[in-house]
Amino acid sequence: MLTTRDLMTEDIIALRDSDSLLEAQKAMEQARIRHLPIVDAAGAFVGLLTHRDLLAASVSRLADIDQATQEEIYGGIPIHEVMRADVAMATPELPLRQAAEVLLTQKYGCLPVVESGKLVGILTASDFIRLSLDLMDALEANEKLDCQGCQDCQDCQD
Template sequence: MKAQDIMSRRVITVRRDTELKDAIAAMLEHGISGMPVTDENGTLVGMLTEGDLLRRSELGTERHRPRWLEFLIGPGKLAAEYTHAHGRTVADAMSASLHCATPDMPLQQVVDMMERQRIKRVPVLDQGRLAGIITRANLLRALALVAPTLPASLPTDEEIRQQLETELAASAWAPRSMLNLVVQKGEVHLYGTILDGREREALCVAARNIPGVTAVHDHLVWCEPTSGMMVEEPPEPDQPGQRGA
């Protein structure tokens, strides 16, 4: 899947010379938390987001630091922060640092960029012109469309076991050599030893995601490497219609 497959092509933008109050009104009107900023020629020059509006003099939330720390930071950065907190145009408050995608960029690279840069939206540029934008909402919509469905015919127990074996073999975290997988009538039984408690849930998730699996039974034992303490598997949940004693 590529960026152009999920991006929003209708992009709400704002000019860099727009009054900040008008930009805020536009964000509220359209129900968006950020928008690209362009210059008078339509060239992308920055992003204005809710995060850029947290430190504002009107709210009394501008940064206040000890004098000794201000001395270390230097006047240049302090001056930039003052402009950011007191400015009246979009150019004063926007983030000029841009992280963009192209229409044919693989979605994996887009998500890697969003995580690495800790951003919630990525403009998509086609030959330097703004062609769309990808937000976390776009990713959720794409995920909803490709959610796995059961095949027309259910796989056999052996096919389920083989699919799970293949999935775990491709996962660097899976302690494959210490596991025993048993499948009976579509129900997966996980036996063996794990060295990290988080592996338990990951193994259960991997099993549940195999088409045709109707239940997953956790019989794993957690061995804490440092202390050697052994933690038995959790009790099986009550079956529907049953009550605890």
């Protein structure tokens, strides 16, 4: 049985709850991620900041505020004021199917993976897309191995 540990990303980018929204925005942009786990000074998982949370905290572009002013505003807001603390989490041993069902039914983009209070990974919808692509590649490779060189299928004629 596959577990969350088998698919989760362990090389995690996380920030502290005392860091600013500007630091979070820059980290998300540089790493091209939409979910940022938040930990306290001891490394315990305390919440999650999403790209959507950042957008909700930003001043509308319609307000005619320049980028420097927006960055100044973000620089003065600590993450703990905007992050979500009541977040669904997974354990490394959670069956992968259960994790997928939570992501799908709850429409979550990720599940932080926590063990003994410490953040050990993150499981995202992108991880499942990557798994799906790998499985499709394996199925296609298996189909080609099963092919006996008949003239009836398109794969044999290519």
